[in-house]
Every structure is written in C-alpha cells, then in structure tokens.
Amino acid sequence: MPRYRLLIEYDGAPFVGWQRQVNGPSVQQALEEAAERLTPNRPADQPVRLHAAGRTDAGVHALGMVAHMDLPRVLPGGKLADALNALTRPAPIAVLEARVVADTFHARFSCIERRYLYRLLTRRATPALARGRVWWIPRDLDAEAMRHAARRLVGHHDFSSFRAAACQADSPVKTLDALDVARVGDEIHVTARARSFLHHQVRNLVGTLALVGEGKWSDDDVGRALAARDRAAAGPTAPAGGLYFLAARYPDDCTEV
Amino acid sequence: MPRYRLLIEYDGAPFVGWQRQVNGPSVQQALEEAAERLTPNRPADQPVRLHAAGRTDAGVHALGMVAHMDLPRVLPGGKLADALNALTRPAPIAVLEARVVADTFHARFSCIERRYLYRLLTRRATPALARGRVWWIPRDLDAEAMRHAARRLVGHHDFSSFRAAACQADSPVKTLDALDVARVGDEIHVTARARSFLHHQVRNLVGTLALVGEGKWSDDDVGRALAARDRAAAGPTAPAGGLYFLAARYPDDCTEV
Numbered sequence: 001m002p003r004y005r006l007l008i009e010y011d012g013a014p015f016v017g018w019q020r021q022v023n024g025p026s027v028q029q030a031l032e033e034a035a036e037r038l039t040p041n042r043p044a045d046q047p048v049r050l051h052a053a054g055r056t057d058a059g060v061h062a063l064g065m066v067a068h069m070d071l072p073r074v075l076p077g078g079k080l081a082d083a084l085n086a087l088t089r090p091a092p093i094a095v096l097e098a099r100v101v102a103d104t105f106h107a108r109f110s111c112i113e114r115r116y117l118y119r120l121l122t123r124r125a126t127p128a129l130a131r132g133r134v135w136w137i138p139r140d141l142d143a144e145a146m147r148h149a150a151r152r153l154v155g156h157h158d159f160s161s162f163r164a165a166a167c168q169a170d171s172p173v174k175t176l177d178a179l180d181v182a183r184v185g186d187e188i189h190v191t192a193r194a195r196s197f198l199h200h201q202v203r204n205l206v207g208t209l210a211l212v213g214e215g216k217w218s219d220d221d222v223g224r225a226l227a228a229r230d231r232a233a234a235g236p237t238a239p240a241g242g243l244y245f246l247a248a249r250y251p252d253d254c255t256e257v
Numbered sequence: 258m259p260r261y262r263l264l265i266e267y268d269g270a271p272f273v274g275w276q277r278q279v280n281g282p283s284v285q286q287a288l289e290e291a292a293e294r295l296t297p298n299r300p301a302d303q304p305v306r307l308h309a310a311g312r313t314d315a316g317v318h319a320l321g322m323v324a325h326m327d328l329p330r331v332l333p334g335g336k337l338a339d340a341l342n343a344l345t346r347p348a349p350i351a352v353l354e355a356r357v358v359a360d361t362f363h364a365r366f367s368c369i370e371r372r373y374l375y376r377l378l379t380r381r382a383t384p385a386l387a388r389g390r391v392w393w394i395p396r397d398l399d400a401e402a403m404r405h406a407a408r409r410l411v412g413h414h415d416f417s418s419f420r421a422a423a424c425q426a427d428s429p430v431k432t433l434d435a436l437d438v439a440r441v442g443d444e445i446h447v448t449a450r451a452r453s454f455l456h457h458q459v460r461n462l463v464g465t466l467a468l469v470g471e472g473k474w475s476d477d478d479v480g481r482a483l484a485a486r487d488r489a490a491a492g493p494t495a496p497a498g499g500l501y502f503l504a505a506r507y508p509d510d511c512t513e514v
Contacts, residue, residue: 009385061386078381085383094385124335126342128266128351129318133386 001070004080005101006031006050008065011092012240013132018056018065027062027093028052034087035069038080042072053111053248057200059240061133063117064096066248068107105250113177113249114197118190118206119242122213134187135206135242141213143188147181149212149222150190153205154179159198160229162208164237167199172229174198179205188213191246200237208235258327261337262358263288263307265322268349269497270389275313275322284319284350285309291344292326295337299329310368310505314457316497318390320374321353323505325364362507370434370506371454375447375463376499379470391444392463392499398470400445404438406469406479407447410462411436416455417486419465421494424456429486431455436462445470448503457494465492 008027016024020032028050035048042048052067075083077099084095104110121127121134122141153176160172178193190209192202208225211217217235225234265284273281277289285307292305299305309324332340334356341352361367378384378391379398410433417429435450447466449459465482468474474492482491 009382011386011388063386081382089383092385092388094382096380096382123353125266125338125351125353126346128349129268129320129390131268131349 001072002074002100003068003070003103004098006067006095007097009094009096010062012059012061017058018052030088030091034084037087038083039071039073051107053107054245056245057240060243062245064247065245066107110250111248115246116192116202117244117246120188123186132241135239143181143183146209146213149219150179150181152219152222158229161225161234162201162204163198164200169198203238206238211235258329259331259357260325260327260360261355263324263352264354266351267319269316269318274315275309287345287348291341294344295340296328296330308364310364311502313502314497317500319502321504322502323364367507368505372503373449373459374501374503377445380443389498392496400438400440403466403470406476407436407438409476409480415486418482418491419458419461420455421457426455460495463495468492
C-alpha cells in the first residue's frame with residue numbers, strides 16, 4: 001500500500017483540533033473521511049488513519065502541517081491533493097502537496113524539527129480582518145524586551161513551568177532551538193523551533209513573554225519561572241487563535257521513496 | 258457640532274458593501290447606528306450620516322477606509338473609537354483612529370488619492386486561511402508579464418473598457434497614477450493608486466491583467482482593450498473578496514482643526 005505524505009493548511013477556528021474527538025469536527029476526521037471516499041473498496045477493518053507531525057488544539061491553525069497515510073490505491077500526488085480538497089469542502093482545509101514516500105516515513109516519529117508562529121495584535125482597536133487569527137492585546141508591548149527575555153528560554157531545559165497539566169510527554173525536558181520575536185506592523189510575531197514541544201508549550205511561552213512586553217516581568221522573572229519547574233510560576237496560556245503550525249522537517253533519507 | 262475623521266478596517270464578507278442598502282447589513286449602517294446610540298439626545302431629524310472616501314462593494318475589505326461624521330457631542334478620539342468598536346461588535350469592523358477635524362474636511366470630496374490592494378492566490382490548492390480574502394486561481398501566473406502590461410494602463414485615459422455599467426461617474430476619463438504587480442509567496446499583489454476610480458475599475462483592471470498572467474493576452478491586447486473604450490473589450494471583473502481599500506490621502510491643510 002503506498003504511503004502518502006501530505007502538506008496541509010487549515011483554519012483551526014471551526015475544529016475541535018487536529019485529532020478526532022467525539023465532541024465535534026476535527027481536521028483528522030475530515031481528511032480521513034475524504035480519503036475513505038476515495039478508496040471505497042478497502043477492507044472494512046482497515047480504516048484510513050492519518051498521522052500528523054503536530055496534534056494542534058482547538059482553534060490553532062496550520063500553514064504547513066505534515067501528515068501521512070497509507071492508501072490502498074495508487075494516485076499521482078497532484079490528483080490526490082485535488083480530490084482531498086474537493087471532498088473536504090467546505091471545511092477550511094487545503095492539501096497543498098501530496099506525494100508518495102517510503103513506508104519508513106512517519107509524520108510524527110520521523111520528524112526532527114517543528115516550527116510554530118504566534119501572532120499578537122498590539123493595538124487599541126479590536127481586530128476586524130484578523131479576528132480569530134491573533135491574540136489581541138489592546139496596548140503596545142515592548143517587542144525588544146520580549147526578544148531579549150526569550151533568550152533565557154532557548155536551550156536544553158526542564159520546561160515543566162510551560163507544560164499543560166494534560167501533557168502526555170514522557171519528560172518535561174526539551175531543547176528549544178529558537179524563540180524569536182519580531183515586530184511586523186501592528187503585530188508581534190513569535191516563532192519557536194524545536195525537535196518537539198510539550199502540550200501548550202508555545203502558548204505558555206508566549207503568555208509569559210507578553211508579561212515582559214507589558215513591563216510587568218523582567219528577564220530574571222522569566223529565568224525564575226523556568227527554574228521553578230512549576231506551571232503556576234509562569235505566565236498565562238496565550239489564546240489558541242494566535243498559534244500557527246508552520247513547518248515540520250525530516251531527515252532527507254526518509255522523505256523519498 | 259464637531260466633525261470626526263475615522264480610520265476604519267473591516268472584513269467585507271458579511272456586508273452588502275459600505276453603503277446602506279435595504280437588502281442587508283452595511284458597514285455604513287453598523288457605524289451610523291453605533292454613533293446614534295452614543296448621541297441619544299440629538300434632534301430626531303438629524304440622523305448621524307457617515308461619508309466615506311470609497312463606497313466599497315459587497316465582499317470588498319478595507320484596511321484603511323477613511324470616513325467622517327458630525328456628532329452633537331464632544332468626545333476624545335480614543336474614547337469615540339473604543340465606543341464605536343464596542344457598539345458595532347460582533348460585526349467585523351474596527352475603528353483604528355478617530356479625531357476631530359475642521360468642518361471643511363470631507364472624506365469623499367477632499368480626498369486627493371485612493372489606494373487599493375488586490376490579492377490573487379495562484380496555487381493549485383484551494384485557500385483555507387485566506388478564503389474570501391483572495392481571488393483563487395489554481396495555476397501559476399506570470400507576474401512579470403502582468404507587471405509589464407500594467408504599464409500600458411497607467412496614465413490619463415478614457416477607462417470606459419474598465420467601467421461597470423452601473424458607474425455613476427460623470428466622466429470615464431481618469432488618471433491612474435500607479436498599477437504595480439508584485440509576487441508575494443504564492444500570491445500576486447496588485448496595488449492601484451489614483452485620485453479616484455470608476456466603479457469596478459480595479460477589479461476590471463485585475464481581471465484583464467490575469468489574462469496576461471495566464472499567457473492569453475499580450476501587452477498589445479491590453480492596449481487595444483483600453484483603446485476600445487468598450488467594457489466588452491476588456492477582461493472579466495475579478496471577484497470582490499480579493500480587493501482591499503488600503504488608504505486615502507488628503508491635503509495637509511484640511512485634516513487638522
């Protein structure tokens with residue numbers, strides 16, 4: 001059975017998240033059901049299963065999610081992407097690319113780097129065009145101070161202070177390879193890069209940096225929050241709508257057939 | 258009565274357009290009704306009237322619409338913007354700025370330059386995050402050819418070929434000061450600048466440039482379409498959702514009190 005690697009964009013607003021859940025529509029379910037309609041003759045005990053690089057929460061968007069699935073049908077990548085896009089309509093999901101990969105490729109377990117973007121809109125007026133796409137903070141933040149404080153968080157650390165209670169990772173120790181802060185017009189963009197992240201880690205990091213941007217916290221406060229290894233010691237969880245799964249990276253040797 | 262100048266952002270999707278109409282919600286109506294709630298004691302024969310630099314069509318967005326209104330109440334600009342934003346919720350309208358101006362200022366008649374942005378998404382996959390915000394063309398366009406052809410349209414011309422039948426302008430002769438084409442990732446952005454535009458002019462210009470981008474039309478075809486002074490000679494009207502009113506410019510002396 002050929003294995004397909006998909007590159008996916010979605011608007012997270014109408015979904016309970018990436019992962020299938022009983023309480024509402026998920027990106028995974030929409031794509032799996034579309035794929036099943038493409039393969040009506042597969043054995044009933046072999047539902048199509050989609051595995052993603054990141055299981056985003058409700059409201060979180062993706063510009064470049066990577067996922068894979070095995071399909072009992074050989075289709076050129078372009079045709080598969082077109083068919084999935086047609087069958088998932090009107091859900092705001094777009095398969096940007098589909099291609100056959102070696103069956104050793106696993107979107108989640110082969111992934112060696114994940115990148116996220118977080119958008120904060122820092123202006124007095126409510127968002128109109130960016131509603132549900134940014135964290136609206138109705139005052140200016142000091143992006144330079146945030147950028148400086150972010151350096152304290154980069155590196156190999158116990159990130160317990162930035163980990164959701166529901167996190168299922170074996171260990172809170174992760175290596176955060178980059179945490180950059182940039183001003184873009186009336187927005188502040190935070191980008192984070194690591195091999196893997198804890199549940200809510202990016203949103204908790206951003207919630208903490210926002211305290212710095214507001215002038216309430218210093219670099220040292222951020223350092224102390226990290227050292228405390230206690231969720232209660234760090235800032236709040238930034239809202240889901242500002243978060244975007246940007247990209248997943250894989251070793252070259254596992255991406256080609 | 259103080260005159261207020263407003264700078265407004267809106268998502269055009271849920272509106273019948275800027276202008277009040279009996280068949281649905283308009284940006285003008287939402288803001289006028291909000292302003293009227295702020296001034297309950299004004300004479301009944303003096304409804305609040307909002308005048309805009311551009312009367313955008315249904316589905317057209319604005320990043321920087323300028324409008325003015327007279328209010329029988331003195332309010333600091335920031336407070337007025339906050340109140341209008343609170344009272345128009347949940348409509349996707351944001352008043353970015355409000356300030357008192359001289360009563361010689363007229364958002365429509367004093368305006369000396371208008372700028373529009375048009376976004377085309379040129380990729381095979383449907384838009385997910387940019388749905389309703391771009392014209393989706395499922396193949397690549399030659400942006401360089403479009404940029405080159407756009408030069409034929411800049412200048413002082415009879416734009417009858419790019420004018421909607423419903424256009425109420427006295428004359429089809431306008432000066433198009435700039436028509437720029439730029440590739441931005443998987444989008445092509447067309448920006449247009451003129452003192453004023455005919456009805457549908459930007460969308461008709463973009464529809465024509467898209468024919469060039471597809472390789473169907475040459476620069477000379479564009480020149481002939483312009484010279485024909487006949488709407489049937491030019492390209493189709495690009496969809497409303499890709500168009501954004503960007504900015505309006507005024508002489509310095511009419512913007513301050």
